[in-house]
Amino acid sequence: MLRAPYLGVRFSFTMLPSPLAKEIFEMYAERPTRVLYHYTSLSGLMGIVDSKSLYATDIRYFNDAAEMAHTANLLRLEIARRIEQQGAPTMLLGQFREWVSDRLTNGHMQFVASFTANGNILSQWRGYTPKGQGVSIGFRPDVLRKCADDQTFGMGRCRYEPKEQQEIAKSILSAVEALAEQQGENLDPSKRHPSNSFHDVFEEIEGDLLRVAALLKHPAFKEEEEWRIVSPITSNYVETPICYRGGQSMLMPYMLFELPQADDRALAIEHVFLGPTPNVNQSMLSLSRYLSKYGANPRNGLMYCQIPYRDW
Numbered sequence: 071m072l073r074a075p076y077l078g079v080r081f082s083f084t085m086l087p088s089p090l091a092k093e094i095f096e097m098y099a100e101r102p103t104r105v106l107y108h109y110t111s112l113s114g115l116m117g118i119v120d121s122k123s124l125y126a127t128d129i130r131y132f133n134d135a136a137e138m139a140h141t142a143n144l145l146r147l148e149i150a151r152r153i154e155q156q157g158a159p160t161m162l163l164g165q166f167r168e169w170v171s172d173r174l175t176n177g178h179m180q181f182v183a184s185f186t187a188n189g190n191i192l193s194q195w196r197g198y199t200p201k202g203q204g205v206s207i208g209f210r211p212d213v214l215r216k217c218a219d220d221q222t223f224g225m226g227r228c229r230y231e232p233k234e235q236q237e238i239a240k241s242i243l244s245a246v247e248a249l250a251e252q253q254g255e256n257l258d259p260s261k262r263h264p265s266n267s268f269h270d271v272f273e274e275i276e277g278d279l280l281r282v283a284a285l286l287k288h289p290a291f292k293e294e295e296e297w298r299i300v301s302p303i304t305s306n307y308v309e310t311p312i313c314y315r316g317g318q319s320m321l322m323p324y325m326l327f328e329l330p331q332a333d334d335r336a337l338a339i340e341h342v343f344l345g346p347t348p349n350v351n352q353s354m355l356s357l358s359r360y361l362s363k364y365g366a367n368p369r370n371g372l373m374y375c376q377i378p379y380r381d382w
Contacts, residue, residue, distance in 0.1 A: 089245035090278040093238060097285050098226040098300075102211035105340050105370075106297055107189030109198040109206045112357075118207065118329070119366045122337045125324040126181040126223075126301060129284055131317070138174040141283035145170050148239040162250050163243075165268045173276060179312070180280050181301035181325045185214070188295045190375045195345045202379065204345025205357070208368070213330040213338065214299075221328060224300045226285045230292040238282060246275060277303045299327055336365030342372045346379040 108124065118124060129137055149167045153159045186194065189206040199205070218225040229235060250271045256262040262269060284300045304310045314321045330338040342361070347353045354374060361367050 089249050089275055090242065090282060093241050094278055094281055097229070097282065098224045100227055101215060102187065102225075102227070102297055104187045104211060105189065105208040106185035106187060106211050106214055107206040107208045107341075107343070108183070108185050109194050109204065109345075111200045112203045112205060115205050115207065116360070119337050119361070119364050121326070122331055122335075123326045123328045124183045125315070126183040126299060126327040128323040129180050129182045130175065131320075131322050132182070136288070138283055140288050141286045142170050142174040144235055144239045144286065145242060148236065148243055152243065161255075162247065162268050162271075165266065166243075166246055166272060169269060169272045170279075173272070174280075174283060177276065178280065178303045178305045179307065179310075179323065180284060180303055181323075181327075182284055183299040183327050185209070185297045185299070186295050187297065188293070189341070190343045190377070191293065192377055193293060195375070195377065199345050202345075202347045202349075204347075206343045206345070207339055208341035208343075208370075209330060209338070210340045217328060217330050218299050222302055223327065224281065226298060226300065228285050228287045228291075228294075228296040228298060230287055230289045232289055235286055238286065242275075242279060242282065246271065249275060301325060332365070334365055339366050339368045341370040342368045343375050344372065345375050346377045348379045350374055 108118075110118065146167055149163050153163060186206075188194070189208050194206070195204050215225050229238070250268055253271055253274075255267045256270050257264075257267060280303055281300060284298060287294075287296065304312075310325075312323050312325060314323055316322070332338040339361070342357075344350075344353055344357055354372065358372055361372065
């Protein structure tokens with residue numbers, strides 16, 4: 071397993087005291103009980119079977135460009151509520167509002183691989199697979215969780231409910247305020263500009279904030295029932311084994327996430343759905359033969375999605 075990138079440091083909830091320890095523990099300690107699927111193309115499937123790994127992409131380069139901006143917006147709304155309650159903006163909250171807007175969109179790197187508890191849903195076929203060439207690959211949740219643990223990744227269920235997200239935003243601000251009260255303001259102008267006097271506090275909480283933000287998604291995506299594999303935070307862009315691939319308009323940073331293997335070292339797949347296609351019989355036959363040839367036979371079989379093919 072790929073332990074080298076973080077020198078054996080695990081995605082731990084107990085290593086160091088954390089202002090957001092409770093929130094992180096609750097979000098990442100939950101264990102999935104259903105098969106988790108990854109949507110991809112037929113060529114993507116071949117790459118996964120061959121490498122026995124997935125691309126874990128820097129979260130800021132996901133197809134949905136608003137990923138981290140959603141958390142920043144949640145925090146800005148909660149800051150506005152607190153400022154209104156207190157009657158005037160405080161130095162701490164004003165600085166945090168500006169800092170969050172920058173760091174959640176331009177800060178340290180965090181790599182994520184996505185899975186879903188729903189392996190056969192039209193919106194996923196449309197959004198995440200090429201027309202007529204989609205598959206969703208299912209993995210046993212307990213084995214996938216062990217792979218994450220072995221590679222120092224966390225694993226958590228995405229949170230969509232607005233009330234829950236608002237409570238999480240409140241907890242984040244309370245943690246910032248408590249830490250600021252404990253550490254105080256840096257008033258040394260040789261170290262911090264007066265407009266950045268609380269940035270020492272924010273930097274201390276940054277890693278935990280990013281871990282929480284990785285699991286907060288806009289409520290519009292609720293039907294996806296997404297689970298995520300989330301890497302530790304990295305600021306070392308040179309020595310950490312980050313790879314790059316060409317995207318439509320930019321280079322896409324990613325890390326390899328190793329998937330579960332069977333005793334014969336073939337990819338251990340639990341179940342596969344073939345997505346909507348105009349050539350069901352031929353596609354099912356060639357896909358079945360391909361998986362058999364490379365020892366990646368799904369333990370619970372290969373199934374057609376039963377969604378009529380349309381020219382989307």
